[in-house]
Amino acid sequence: MTDLRAAALRWQAERRPAVVVEVTRSQGSVPREAGTRMLVSAGEVLGTIGGGHLELQAIADARALLARGATAAPPPEQRIALGPSLGQCCGGVLGLRFVPLAACEPGDWPATPPRFTLQLYGAGHVGRAVVRLLATLPCRVQWIDERESEFPPEALPLHIEKRCVEPVQAEVASAPPGAFYLVLTHSHALDLVLTQAILARGDFGWFGLVGSRSKRASFEHRLRERGFDAALVDRITCPIGLPGIAGKEPEVIALAVVAQMLQACAAPAAVLRPGA
16 A cells, blocks of 8 residues: 555655646546545656546656656646546546645645554464455554464554454454454454454444354354344354355455455444444
């Protein structure tokens, strides 16, 4: 995931010549919404305003401005009808503004809000595959395991926080209301302890538990014996992953479950709280 604001501040500190291309307004079907930005230098592009012919032309215009030098006036805001102007079938209209990076205040740009906050329990094969995907997405992740040796040695992106703690279930209390939980530990007994802690809070936005249908049936029986509300237990996603994606390789499971979380945050289920 490119943190465009941080990159722009770094380029400014390095006095790197660059142009900020910003979508100023949008109407109808367009690739990206107003407020979307892209950084263009002579040899690098960070971010995207939607790809295709629109972006190709915007990069060319930005580099033409760079080639004219620091004193060149930027072009006026462009109004682009995607169909008539560029032959794109989207059919919408948008505005583009080109501003030299030196004249911008990237520190004032709004941060991209995370799509979800996730507590991910387990640093095994599937957990590591999930983290590799989440490293490219705007989200906030607390990655939790009691085994330091299971975490990869390389540095993690800033939005993924490693927590090596024991007992791991104590971390459930630190999640914000509406958080997502994904339990992928090496132990069914630990999975059950975590499940009880998450259900006891009762305010999760989504809860995925790795396992088969038989594991789900076994957990449901134990949880109901222990007094957990049936409607709350029914909200556990187990097995995990979007239906129809076959394969047990860690990378396949990770793709299916990350897609499922993105689907859940786009159309969240009602959050149940204790006593609801």
